[in-house]
Amino acid sequence: MRTQAIRIVAGAVFAALSAGPARAQDAAWVLERVDSTLTAPKDIVATQRVVLIDADGRQKERTLRVYQQGLDRRLAKFVTPAAVRGVGFLRLADDQMYLYLPAFRRVRRIASSIKHEDFMGTDLSYEDLSRTHFGNDYRAVGMTSAEQVHTLTLEARPDADVSYGKIVMRVLPERWVIVDMQLFARDGRLLKTIAASDIRQVGEYWMAHRLEVRTVRDGHRTVLEYEDLQVDTGLSDDFFSQRQLKRSS
């Protein structure tokens, strides 16, 4: 009798334990699909129109030419406004980053501590802009599914040097495209929301062409629109170099 009771309790505990990991595994599997979708294009080339909108509706606009390859390599150059025209940003593996300042004709290495800072007054930090793979810094801890949308909850890994403690993202199944995200501080405060729209197929890939980022604290928003978005253009590894950063285009 006692042995049977132990077996029943043990069975219940096993069932409970196995049910939790099963859901986490589903979430992890979905996160893998999301990361795979984000990193599927060999490279991306686009013109990015960035509109900064403050709480009173005043707008500022920037235009950048962006190039991205794989997880690590990213090169961005400002086209407008005039005060920052030609300023370039290069990110390589291991958070190695460089800034090109045309006024001084100078490439300067910058410390990765900049990644927590807002990028040129936008609602996006350097970290937001360079992230293409959530699985490196976050683990999926939960998922719910409703109305053809998965809602994933991610928690920062203890050793990850990231600004957000938790991310809640909604993902379109099958296409594995992120529809929106809520970004929380480690103390649980909601910091930012990101909404993706204008989701279209480019080559073999489904990609959002418009992102709206809102900072909760001050109500400031940044709208990013991708124009002339191209994928798999055949950019070489050498393109992501200080040499290219210095070039005018």
Added chain:
Amino acid sequence: MTVARTRWLTVLGAALLGVQPVAAQDLRFGGFVRLDRRISLVDPGRLADFYHVFRPELSASFEGQAEVVVSLDARFYGLKARSAEELARANRHVRSSVTLWEAFARISGFVVSPLDLTVGKQRILWGAADGLNPTDRFNAYDLSDLTDFTARVPVWAVRGEYYATADWRIEAVWTPTAHRPILSPGMDDLVGGAGHGAPPGPATSRTGHFETPSFGLRNSQYGFKVAGGAAGLDFSASYFDGFDGIPAVRRVTFLSPDASGSTPMFDAHVWSMLPRIRVLGADVAAEWRGVGLWAEGGIVLPDGVEIVTDVVTGSDSLRERGMAIEGKAYATWTVGGDYRFRGGWYLNLQWAHGLFLDRGAGQLHDYLIGKLERRLLRETVTVSLQGVVEVVQWSNWSDHAGYGVYPKVVYSPVDNVDLSVGGLLAGGRGDALFGHFGDLNQVYLRVEVSF
């Protein structure tokens, strides 16, 4: 036009013809206008000598393979009503100046794909330190603004950069001459040697004669650099053979207007030139736990410069000889780091052994330079405080030290418009460089519009 300049333009033309003819993909006209008003803190209410700048730039890009840039630098000193006396007091003879600032063509993949060639008047920046670069020697200093020690004057040059890989490159630079630096009013007096053998009594006038190096092989400058990256480090080694950026006085003549010599007053004539130097340099940049780190140094091998001083009183004259610059090697270096804290604070610290006016074995001062910056309201407002502590003698630092404080607030109400207010507060004791700047303490109001 001189033969040398004609040859130079021929080289420029040949370089341009090295590219396949393509239509300009991107033609741009831009630049900035900067209105700058300085108010002296030493003589409250008096406008300090300064200038407004208009710097238009025309650039064209050719399918990303070539680029041509031409810009002008127009400076307008003060108001029209400024008197000749004020100009003379400011050691300035013109109310405005227009110079060709940059004029270069850059060709990527010149002859062979890894080679980039840049020909024309350009800025050649060497070194990993932040603005205080002991290996940055090709461009003359522009020290006209004592609130900015990093400004330089573009130089005519041919520059080749061969990218062996994305991380490794070899660079060679040749310039047919060197340019004289632009110095702040009063800075001429700080150039080493001017006071050598000076007679007692004040100089009633000071006439400067600067011997500009002429175009030609003998006065050319050249340098090489090997730069690479590995294991998260960026590093380079370089060699420079050219001119020091700050003139040295080689001859001074004191003439007494009183033939009897009974009046202890003299007219001073000062001849200065750019001394020849060679610099063996190296730098490294890295990162540790989010902190940017850099170190840069150079061993300077100067040619000795003799100074001859004549004191002429009536029919009598007295000649004295000495060394303005000893031909001994010395080392100069900068180490530093920076970090951006969460919340928008930025801290930058550098320790420089030797700044622009320092030279000579055992003659270099030490400078601890710090900058604290905070960007507010999404970069609409930037507040910064920069400070310099200068130590001339560590053994007696309290009597031989200087300081400089540079507060600054920049407000950008709309794109392309910056309104700035800032200042310079400097002082010091003994031979401190910043002690000499105390007479130039000032606040400034500046409007800069980019277009």
